[in-house]
Amino acid sequence: MSGRGPAAAVLVLEDGRAFRGRAYGALGTAFGEAVFSTGMTGYQETLTDPSYDRQIVVATAPQIGNTGWNDEDDESSRIWVAGYVVRDPARVPSSWRARRSLDEELVRQGVVGISGIDTRALTRHLRERGAMRAGVFSGEAIGPEPDLVARVREQPHMKGANLCAEVATTEAYVVPAIGEKRFTVAAVDLGIKGMTPRRMAERGIEVHVLPATATVEDVYAVNPDGVFFSNGPGDPSTADHPVSVMQGVLERGTPLFGICFGNQILGRALGFGTFKLKYGHRGINQPVQDRTTGKVEVTAHNHGFAV
Structure with a gap:
């Protein structure tokens, strides 16, 4: 069932904060670690990157889905993210390579998402509090917030996960x-x-x-x-x-x-x-300085742990 209708959705964090919006992609429930990715483009590669297994990815770019979904840019055989959070989903994809919309692909693969929330506020919250367990609930899966928070807190932590x-x-x-x-x-x-x-x-x-x-x-x-x-x-x-x-x-x-x-x-x-970073580095626009030359290069990163 498409999430483009009036179905409601809510993102609930383990610390009790909730963000209400509209369903995007499949309807249902998704649990994972809430993290944000700062890439302005490349969402198809992000979604199919196995490194995002069991994570609910928040796109910091305000509009997502402009180029639709094609059959060439997948990084693996499936979408690995547990859930997807966007602010303003594109109404119509615009790319000669697109075969379907992002929303349609999320539905096809059963990925539960949410749209229409203040992703800037959510990103600032995760920067201040750190990556944390979360749940996305849409349609009939929505219940009283205290119950949803309790379900989120029952989920395993990313620290200690062998994936x-x-x-x-x-x-x-x-x-x-x-x-x-x-x-x-x-x-x-x-x-x-x-x-x-x-x-x-x-x-x-x-x-x-x-x-x-x-x-x-x-x-x-x-x-x-x-x-x-x-x-x-x-x-x-x-x-x-x-x-x-x-x-x-x-x-x-x-x-x-x-x-x-x-x-x-x-x-x-x-x-x-190794140790767990507070909120990690995820995106295709991460500046890194070579300490031997002073040169700064813009790099792609996706990690929540460090040596």
Whole structure:
């Protein structure tokens, strides 16, 4: 059922604050950690990024859905966000690549969302109080607010959540190099985005994508020139198996690299700890300074933990 009708919706945070609006996407109930993403565009990639598993994503850009939904830009086989929060959904998508509206795709995949709320106020609240458990309730799922708050508080925290195996591939697969093959990379999938091995392939790299449960023996069975650990969801302090695999790679001296969750795994493998950030860094417009040169680059980030 489309959320474009008059159905009401409410977003409830674990601290008791509530935001009332209109249903967007599927009707029903969604639970997850409320986080905000500052990207002005790229919502399709955000929604299909496995790193957002069990998170209710708040879009800080005021209008979402302008370019609709196409069949080329998905980062995985499905939408992974638990729920979606927008201020002003586009009434009509405007892109020659669009195949349907964002609302229609949310309905098709059963993703519960809410629109028409003050996302600026919500973002400021999360910046001050920190990311927290939340629930989106729409249509017949709406009940007395105290009851909804109680249901939200029954949900598990993101701290301590072991999610990478939940989103990773269960079978190894190969993304062949485009053009002349230059290198072979073993990529441990902790929630990898589809574009990552494709970008490697464009640079002459044959990528063997391995499950999160892969062993050191599995990694070296593909005779890699380098080993890559991907992004992914959850708390890196729970990822003991990937840490042990990375330690095995470090012992052999094979070049390795990783992003996001994979970088946090590297920190743990080197003996450092990880901790949960107050509200994390999520978006495609995060400035980062290279301390050795002073140069600032605008980068894409999606993480709620740090080394």
